[in-house]
Amino acid sequence: MARRPLTTPRKDASQERSRATVDALVEATARILVKEGFDKASTNRIAEVAGVSVGSLYQYFPGKEALVAAVIERHQQEIMQCVRAELADVMVQPVEKAVRKLVAIAVKAHRVDPTLHRVLAEQIPRVGKLEKVATFNHENYVLFRTYLDSHRGELRVDDLELASFVCVTSIEALTHNAVLHQPRMLSDEAMQALIDDATRLVVGYLKG
Amino acid sequence: MARRPLTTPRKDASQERSRATVDALVEATARILVKEGFDKASTNRIAEVAGVSVGSLYQYFPGKEALVAAVIERHQQEIMQCVRAELADVMVQPVEKAVRKLVAIAVKAHRVDPTLHRVLAEQIPRVGKLEKVATFNHENYVLFRTYLDSHRGELRVDDLELASFVCVTSIEALTHNAVLHQPRMLSDEAMQALIDDATRLVVGYLKG
DNA sequence: GTAAAATATGAGCAATTATTCGCTTTTCAC
DNA sequence: GTGAAAAGCGAATAATTGCTCATATTTTAC
Numbered sequence: 001m002a003r004r005p006l007t008t009p010r011k012d013a014s015q016e017r018s019r020a021t022v023d024a025l026v027e028a029t030a031r032i033l034v035k036e037g038f039d040k041a042s043t044n045r046i047a048e049v050a051g052v053s054v055g056s057l058y059q060y061f062p063g064k065e066a067l068v069a070a071v072i073e074r075h076q077q078e079i080m081q082c083v084r085a086e087l088a089d090v091m092v093q094p095v096e097k098a099v100r101k102l103v104a105i106a107v108k109a110h111r112v113d114p115t116l117h118r119v120l121a122e123q124i125p126r127v128g129k130l131e132k133v134a135t136f137n138h139e140n141y142v143l144f145r146t147y148l149d150s151h152r153g154e155l156r157v158d159d160l161e162l163a164s165f166v167c168v169t170s171i172e173a174l175t176h177n178a179v180l181h182q183p184r185m186l187s188d189e190a191m192q193a194l195i196d197d198a199t200r201l202v203v204g205y206l207k208g
Numbered sequence: 209m210a211r212r213p214l215t216t217p218r219k220d221a222s223q224e225r226s227r228a229t230v231d232a233l234v235e236a237t238a239r240i241l242v243k244e245g246f247d248k249a250s251t252n253r254i255a256e257v258a259g260v261s262v263g264s265l266y267q268y269f270p271g272k273e274a275l276v277a278a279v280i281e282r283h284q285q286e287i288m289q290c291v292r293a294e295l296a297d298v299m300v301q302p303v304e305k306a307v308r309k310l311v312a313i314a315v316k317a318h319r320v321d322p323t324l325h326r327v328l329a330e331q332i333p334r335v336g337k338l339e340k341v342a343t344f345n346h347e348n349y350v351l352f353r354t355y356l357d358s359h360r361g362e363l364r365v366d367d368l369e370l371a372s373f374v375c376v377t378s379i380e381a382l383t384h385n386a387v388l389h390q391p392r393m394l395s396d397e398a399m400q401a402l403i404d405d406a407t408r409l410v411v412g413y414l415k416g
Numbered sequence: 417g418t419a420a421a422a423t424a425t426g427a428g429c430a431a432t433t434a435t436t437c438g439c440t441t442t443t444c445a446c
Numbered sequence: 447g448t449g450a451a452a453a454g455c456g457a458a459t460a461a462t463t464g465c466t467c468a469t470a471t472t473t474t475a476c
Contacts, residue, residue, distance in 0.1 A: 014452075015442090015443065015444085015452065015453070017442075017443080017452090017453065017454090018452075018453060018454090021453080021454080037335055038333050038335065039333070039335065042432080042433055042434080043433075043434060043435080044432095044433070044434080045433095047456095052454075052455085053454060053455045053456055054434085054435080054436095054455090054456070055435095055436080055437085055453095055454065055455055055456065056453070056454050056455075058434090058435065058436080059452095059453075059454080063434075063435090064433095064434085122333070122334040123333040123334060123335055124333065125245075125246050125247065125330070125331040125332065125333055126330040126331060127245050127246065127247065127331055157405075159401065159405075161392075162401055162402065162405055163405070165382075165385075165386070165390065165393075166382060166402075166405050166406065166409060169378075169381050169382050169385050170377075170378045170381060170382065170409065172381070173377050173378060173380070173381030174373075174374060174377050174378065177373075177377050178373070182373065184369075185373075193367065193370055194370065194374075197365075197367075197370055197371070197374050197413070198374065200413060201374060201378065201409060201410075201412075201413040202409075204409075204412035204413055205405070205408060205409040205412055205413075222422075223422065223423075223472095223473070223474085225422090225423070225424090225472080225473080226422075226423060226424090229423080229424080250462080250463055250464080251463075251464060251465080252462095252463070252464080253463095255426095260424075260425090261424060261425045261426055262425085262426070262464090262465075262466095263423095263424065263425055263426065263465090263466080263467085264423075264424055264425075265465095266464090266465065266466080267423075267424080271464075271465085272463095272464085
């Protein structure tokens with residue numbers, strides 16, 4: 001078998017300068033996605049906006065898809081960072097308190113760079129490497145499942161798998177649509193009303 | 209001002225042969241979307257698969273976006289055709305019956321060509337002409353809002369706008385994810401369990 | 417039949433986009 | 447300081463795609 005040509009794009013950036021380059025490229029991709037949309041995000045354009053040459057781009061990313069994937073990953077890291085701390089103490093709360101908190105957290109998560117979030121949700125074709133990236137929700141699902149397990153006594157649902165699916169899907173959809181598509185719900189009072197109702201929806205379901 | 213050149217793509221297909229061409233193009237677009245994905249759907253490829261020339265394509269469609277839009281429209285027509293009849297009698301049912309029926313209808317709707325539905329939901333960037341096409345849900349929203357209005361007496365929600373949003377969003381998300389992402393729920397019993405739970409979720413919320 | 421209108425063709429041009437590679441500059445290790 | 451490795455450069459090339467137009471075929475109307 002022939003050895004892979006040396007021209008294969010390398011991946012790791014060991015020096016600080018190169019880490020800055022990688023950063024600039026990801027940041028530029030995000031900015032273009034938000035300001036100009038997905039189809040304007042060509043490799044040449046990204047490099048230009050990042051202030052680096054295309055050559056450098058291909059040194060760290062095999063193509064545009066990888067850039068977009070990096071943007072998504074970074075965005076999810078940001079969300080998780082802002083959310084992880086609050087998740088811990090939800091686990092030991094009774095159902096009503098826990099669900100209310102979870103909904104609030106979901107809203108908060110969707111308010112981290114909502115414009116980017118919207119573009120990622122609406123403009124990025126989930127193909128190739130981007131296919132699995134939407135697995136974000138699975139983590140939530142497992143966590144919620146665990147919570148239900150340990151509070152089984154308070155609940156009137158028998159199929160916890162199904163219940164987790166119902167709750168996580170509903171909370172995610174409600175907060176997502178509210179933040180990204182319902183301008184009317186952006187005020188603090190409106191959002192509080194949504195949190196109240198979403199909580200009532202889910203708690204009513206769980207406690208029969 | 210200069211007159212638009214005569215080369216502007218025309219739109220209507222008056223003869224039967226041309227209607228067949230248009231049909232073949234839309235059908236080919238759908239097939240490519242499903243089998244090869246969005247980015248493989250170039251105008252040349254679409255024409256090739258349809259068995260017509262690119263020239264003919266541009267005679268009826270200004271570009272690829274219009275083709276995709278046509279596919280979406282056709283798909284929604286198919287769904288509506290299969291659903292409209294059932295919708296009518298929901299309006300006069302009491303809450304529990306009505307919601308259960310609505311959920312069942314939503315499931316049915318998502319089972320009309322689910323593969324295409326999935327591609328349309330996940331791979332098509334909502335830009336340009338495709339931006340508004342996702343307004344599908346708004347129709348559901350208005351209809352449901354009307355239903356709540358005329359059954360206000362049975363309900364324990366005060367903000368009907370919010371309630372409509374909560375119910376429609378939840379039902380749509382649950383059925384969509386169940387049909388398209390949860391292989392485990394495809395069996396008839398599993399689907400019945402989902403319908404039961406989704407109904408309980410929404411009815412519990414509406415009747416306090 | 418025949419002329420006009422409608423429809424179909426596809427090679428080919430234009431424009432865009434992805435990607436490479438020979439070369440320069442910077443940084444690191446000693 | 448010096449050599450080697452890392453990082454950066456960008457014009458040039460390759461590949462893809464969108465789209466037109468001069469020409470050919472089919473249909474319609476009379």
